[in-house]
Amino acid sequence: MTDRNVQQAVQNIALRCEHVTVSFGALKAIEDVNYDFATGGVYGLIGPNGAGKTTLLNVLAGRQLQHQGTVRCNGDDISKLGANQRAQRGIGRSFQITKIYPAMTVAENLRIAAQIKHSRFMPFWISPRYDRKLAADVDDMLELTGLTAHRDDIAGAMSYGLQRALELGLTILPQPRILLLDEPLAGIGHHEIGPATQLIRKASEGRTVLLIEHNMDVIMALSEQIVVMSNGRVIASGTPQQVRSDPLVRSVYLGEE
Ligand SMILES: Nc1ncnc2c1ncn2[C@@H]1O[C@H](COP(=O)(O)OP(=O)(O)OP(=O)(O)O)[C@@H](O)[C@H]1O
């Protein structure tokens, strides 16, 4: 390959882990993880409780800076960059626990996210043009998340499923190129799983996505690639079909169900 081709190949890797290890005292939460997440791929991260999934997402999001090894984004070493700097590079992350402003309305929550997105240009006085830009972002997210009819609802009073939909809207409002989702369906009622799955599918379009989810049907349906973790290591990866039929995976994980 020419230098230019090598450069392009590296840039097609949205996120790369090189020998990433995270220790909490004597415990290795992640041990020597090496993995390339290709640009535009939708990756499902699975593994038993305590396997190191959330820790790996934290490492990638810049919330776990104490680690060994290297994290690269489109070829650049971002290991030392904090969460805000990574967000500026297009890495967006949601949490296992909902992060919304519960006393504010849905639209107010989204407007704050829109202001943060445009904060570099935030003027002292809000011009009509700037105001329209914020309103357009809010309306786009209301539509995408299916929350238009709930725009004036108090966020904390909505069903848990709708709160999670809002949280996803807050996460993708800045249009991250890379989306890290930690159990976006956790705690959602049975009847809300279908719509929530569809929403994640929509939010994944055109993005590189890493999704942690314990619901096997959901993660197998949404992911192009499955990455299986156990005891801090990546023990297998492949298409949902390959992973389902991998005997090692079945014994450490799927077999437990
Ligand atoms: N801040 C911390 N301090 C000490 N130990 C931690 C810390 N965070 C995680 N751990 C430990 O690291 C290991 C991996 O935890 P992690 O949260 O990454 O697992 P997980 O795969 O996300 O599990 P779950 O499916 O339950 O969310 C666990 O043994 C956990 O107890």
Ligand SMILES: [Mg+2]
């Ligand atoms: Mg976790």
